[in-house]
Amino acid sequence: MATASKSTADHLRAALDGPWREVREQARRQLDDDRLYGDPFLDYRAARARVLDQMRLVREFGYAERGFRLENGGTGDPGGAVTGLEMLAYADLSLWVKSGVQWGLFGGAVENLGTERHRDVVRRLLSLDLLGCFAMTESGHGSDVARLETTATYDPATAEFVVHSPTESARKDYIGGAAEHARMAAVFAQLIIEGESKGVHCFLVPIRDERGSDLPGVTTSDCGLKGGLPGVDNGRIRFDHVRIPRENLLNRYADVTPEGTYSSEIENPSRRFFTTLGTLVRGRVSVGGAAAAGARVALSIALRYADKRRQFADTETGEEVVLLDYRSHQRRLLPHVARAFALAFAQNDLVRRMHVIQTGQDLDPHAQRALEKRAAGLKVAQTRHATRAIQECREACGGAGYLTENRLVTLKADTDVFTTFEGDNVVLTQLVAKELLTAYSDEVRDLDALGWVRFAATMARDVVRESSGVRQLIQRLRDRADDGIDDGDLSRRSVQLQLFADREDYLVRTAAHRLRARAQETGPFEAFNNAQDHILVAGEAHIERLVLEAFIEGIAGIDDPAAREVADTVCDLYVYSTIEQNQAWYIMHRFMSVDRAKTVRRGVNELVDRLRPQAATLVEALGVPETMLHAAMLDDASVHQR
């Protein structure tokens, strides 16, 4: 077969595909299979059964094995696992979620929190011989998981834990797999020894027998219908003094001897808990990636439609005008495309960092901590992007966009909960901001709100430290530019990045001052609450800066000049449209004159004008093959008049 010379779109797609581009290419071939797509006409029980069948097909692709160590029967390629599974989002998000629950959350808990004594569980869950669920969230506590109420009380007489739901709000809730298919749960519960809680730990609790009936003491129920994800059987679990062997404690970070003596290498209980949670970072990395993948599908559909569908005639020519020739339509879609590019680069960078850490190439605890912060931030950015971009795509396709056969409403409904699960976006943004304020100090994480506010008030060393990286990049960008320095030229990348970094620095610094000033007057809760809007914006500014850096680094990796030029224009659009959203802030804080700000809207208009002729290239670059779009209207002659 002759090798065709690569097009601009090919180069761009390769760049957006990132380090695991071969996994993506392979997945594109494997997933072009109608059996892997959802059937919206199935009722929810049939949809769940179908997804389970689909998982058996996916198992053969080998994505899941990549997520596990060699000694556990895996192939030891976590980056490839996240990337390969992410591609399922192009086919069906229920399939992605249910696969993620089985191999990512349940499997990840056993893999990362268990030890060699749980090796057999890993083998069985990998092969789907054992279906599991991840029972962390409770009806009463979702975001505040340190306060989970389920208890696992050690009974030295029998060397068993007694798992129990002591209150109504201790009920495990929204648990994927708990309604029907899961036979075993990874249950997060307060470990109680001699009446004293050692904090939240994870336990393997069998919940159903082979025929699917609840085991004694276990009561499961069904969350019923949801806004989307019909193929996922979310359910609830109550435990009534359920006994499990001592060995079912996932004992990587803590163990209990048969006699009932507790030991852990991590003394501080709060730090122990956060270390436990930290090993589960892959979940957040994956959710962000899948949300962005869903958005890419939607944007591909909406762009292809907009480039074909006509409405209203140009009176000069008499011809009806293609939607994407309207400026309003360009402005509603293309900035989302720019953000999709930016986030794809950022996600690739995140997965690479995760891979390095999880394959033991970087054992620096600060790096692990930084990874968690970055994963939280990008989870927020990507899921928010998905919610907004897919909504815009739906509306931009009018009535056709509302029909299920055109897929946008399904993408919207399925991704909608992504802003909530694996960490509510508001809570995560706050977490990111707190990390910024507290300069990576390990102790701080363990502090209660009071201690935290006191600490934060001592000031944000972190900002300076982190910013040193930004400063170097800005300097490099400046050095690269041939022309003389003109700090006001918004089209220069160094000026753009400086603006993003300035905003972040300023917001973090002033948030710290504000906290310090209020804490003495009103107490920590009030102080924090009073500054909450400020703190959240600081977190967002940080995320935006990280994403821009990733975009810049991503472009630097493109060799083809034509492809790089397109990517540069897309990056400009990302920058200009982001600045446009924060324009008031820039002016009010004197980072931008009114005259300069006025050039921003004009800049967005010029950039969408310039990108309009590249629409087809941009769609191809997004990397969702046309055969995987499954949107009837794209091939329906009835909606494309003339």
Added chain:
Amino acid sequence: MATASKSTADHLRAALDGPWREVREQARRQLDDDRLYGDPFLDYRAARARVLDQMRLVREFGYAERGFRLENGGTGDPGGAVTGLEMLAYADLSLWVKSGVQWGLFGGAVENLGTERHRDVVRRLLSLDLLGCFAMTESGHGSDVARLETTATYDPATAEFVVHSPTESARKDYIGGAAEHARMAAVFAQLIIEGESKGVHCFLVPIRDERGSDLPGVTTSDCGLKGGLPGVDNGRIRFDHVRIPRENLLNRYADVTPEGTYSSEIENPSRRFFTTLGTLVRGRVSVGGAAAAGARVALSIALRYADKRRQFADTETGEEVVLLDYRSHQRRLLPHVARAFALAFAQNDLVRRMHVIQTGQDLDPHAQRALEKRAAGLKVAQTRHATRAIQECREACGGAGYLTENRLVTLKADTDVFTTFEGDNVVLTQLVAKELLTAYSDEVRDLDALGWVRFAATMARDVVRESSGVRQLIQRLRDRADDGIDDGDLSRRSVQLQLFADREDYLVRTAAHRLRARAQETGPFEAFNNAQDHILVAGEAHIERLVLEAFIEGIAGIDDPAAREVADTVCDLYVYSTIEQNQAWYIMHRFMSVDRAKTVRRGVNELVDRLRPQAATLVEALGVPETMLHAAMLDDASVHQR
């Protein structure tokens, strides 16, 4: 029964209920009936059948009759019809849409475009003896309905019209009722006489026999599943030379003699078409109202939940904190509540104006035209509000918000298409802006794009004229204030309204200048397209000003001082949060200094603080009874820990 003294909430609810408050009160009693709510477990065919059954219950309430003249068997109260039917949105939006299709769109077409010879059709559709649909939109043309392709060719030999779909894109599409239930369609088609089109007219075309089979020449099909509204049977219709009697032309504005002579009291074909469309204004009025009603249900659910649900503990007290005590939560919900108040007043005002015109008390064509513009603008504002507010409510309720049993996802899915149907929001905003630019001149509406841009360039007299009304109101507000004039005080209503009006004036004026400047260089299409973002913002600014005026007038009608004080604070929040969104614009165009702008964010924070203790009152004022919320989580002890 003793009359309890009215609470603040009662006074507010009465004010928000508006002129047809008795209709609303009656509906609250009638709709508290489980048979009227959707059952999400039904498949789509069963859901459609159920909604049809529900319509038979609704028929007994008498809302529909209000929409028809006495001589047609109605009770002649269009304001009451719109208001009564709107209340169905509290129960189930599929029921609202299907009722609206039958009695509003199909019924309205026959009532308003037909004559006495169609009286029997009205009687039969009123009683549900005849089920109809409104077949305007085609696959190829939705927004640009003047270019519909379906033809109705007069055949003098038999005195019949031959209705035909000449192309694939002429297929009628998305038509509510066309998939299953409708027996007759009000079909919009080009009326052809001797090979010449007289423009789009409306015809009654029987499409199914009594047993539901397609009649000869008619091919209906099913749009299948949609993003929401499962109880509505949207479908497609193709016509293959279907013959209907001459009398089936709805002949209020135009007729054809048996010999084939066309006559109309309105000579200009374009004006005739817009007059035809104008009589259908009730559809847009209704869509906006129902969207806002859906948003009120969602906000009521989310606020009640936020006022009960706790997460994370205040370390000083050890108590877990109610969500609504977090500033971030106040800021995400309360501005939407403020907008819900504003839009409720604006909708009441709109319905009142519509009622006056449609009951023949005001026959001024300018008033009809102004009504259409206002209806278009408020349709945009209310449907956009619904999409955003309900999305925010879903997210603010976390995982519980994603469960169908808590209703938010259904509200989101059902209202999602409201931004599209009865006029795409972008197209309608443009229409509003064009009207502003062209000073109500009747001729202009008939111009093509070329003529329109030329006309607009002669300048916007309208702005000045319309603004005179605003100026009077501003003066009245100033006179009412006791204190000396301080133009900078943003807390003063006159200053607020002036800011809204200034923004509108400036945007309209500069849009006209921009069009004029470009039209000579680039031709009208380019000129218009180039300014499209500007024009859309001008339209939005106009709508925002109208809404504020309605809020101000609404407050003036509240006698109770405590209720008025709450309403005033809510109005301030509406103003501050709207200005906050447009802050960059105000600063860049020198309508606001940076220092003044900084007070805006602080102002929003202070206002949400002040309204927080009134949350229960605000919910009651929104007027959705607790028994109609049907959200399981509100009564589920499991999610309300402690």
